[in-house]
Amino acid sequence: MSLYDASVPQLVKMLGNMERWLDKAAEHAAAKKFDVDTLLAARLAPDQYALVRQIQAACDAAKFAGARLAGKEAPVHPDTETTVAQLRARIQSVIAFLGTLTPADFDGAARRPVTLSFMPGMVIDGTDYLNELAIPNFYFHATTAYAILRHNGVNVGKSDFIGGMKLRPV
């Protein structure tokens, strides 16, 4: 399995799934007659990121996974979103960036030394970065965003989290 196959297509799909959770959040807000943007401040614990930051962090985890493994610069996002519409634009921006990466960009990614801004003086090989940080961190923030919506009554279910799969008849 190439590191491209283990990352980009699935991250793009999950970011698309996340947009559908926001669709369901908007439906819930409309039915209950509240401003959907109110949900951006919702959180599960007072010292944990609110929904807006969970989605920003999931977007960052996805873009950095692609950028670091491909050896490319990631686009900059200043974390200024205050509305669901702006979060959607952020998600779409990351999907678009990941769409610029090709399988060939990932040649040599498995052994590429990846540097992390919060770990100065250290590196981690591409494969370990993907398995030990990029994927867990992405799903951590994606699932927490989903859990905040679920906790607030949004009608999301497991199939909205997993999305479509490449099943075929036996």
Added chain:
Amino acid sequence: MSLYDASVPQLVKMLGNMERWLDKAAEHAAAKKFDVDTLLAARLAPDQYALVRQIQAACDAAKFAGARLAGKEAPVHPDTETTVAQLRARIQSVIAFLGTLTPADFDGAARRPVTLSFMPGMVIDGTDYLNELAIPNFYFHATTAYAILRHNGVNVGKSDFIGGMKLRPV
């Protein structure tokens, strides 16, 4: 990257991390003088799995990932746990099972047709199963278990979720 490298070591590590979240739950319960097993019924939404079922589901996601990709039978767990001690035994049982799997068991796993009990008549290739279902589903339940603990005041943080990484000096 082999499918073994993309699954077994990281699943084993995450299951170990999960045991440490339970350590912190026990510390919190002791400090607050409540029975730690009370947390097993905690949930984030009335129609979502409680903590006990989230941990059972994470364990199942991990054991089935290993079993299906290796073409082995997974151990059976009847979901009868009612205490943190029993959940720890379940986690350790899955870690032990994963420890019996070898990289050679995963030869051909990428194209192995995987069947899913909830999708009769369909199969999914091993690579797609890993990326599209096994990994997301594992992290979904692991993160939700973590979020339930966090929501209930347990002192878990991101480093408890991610755990150690194979960093090395530049």
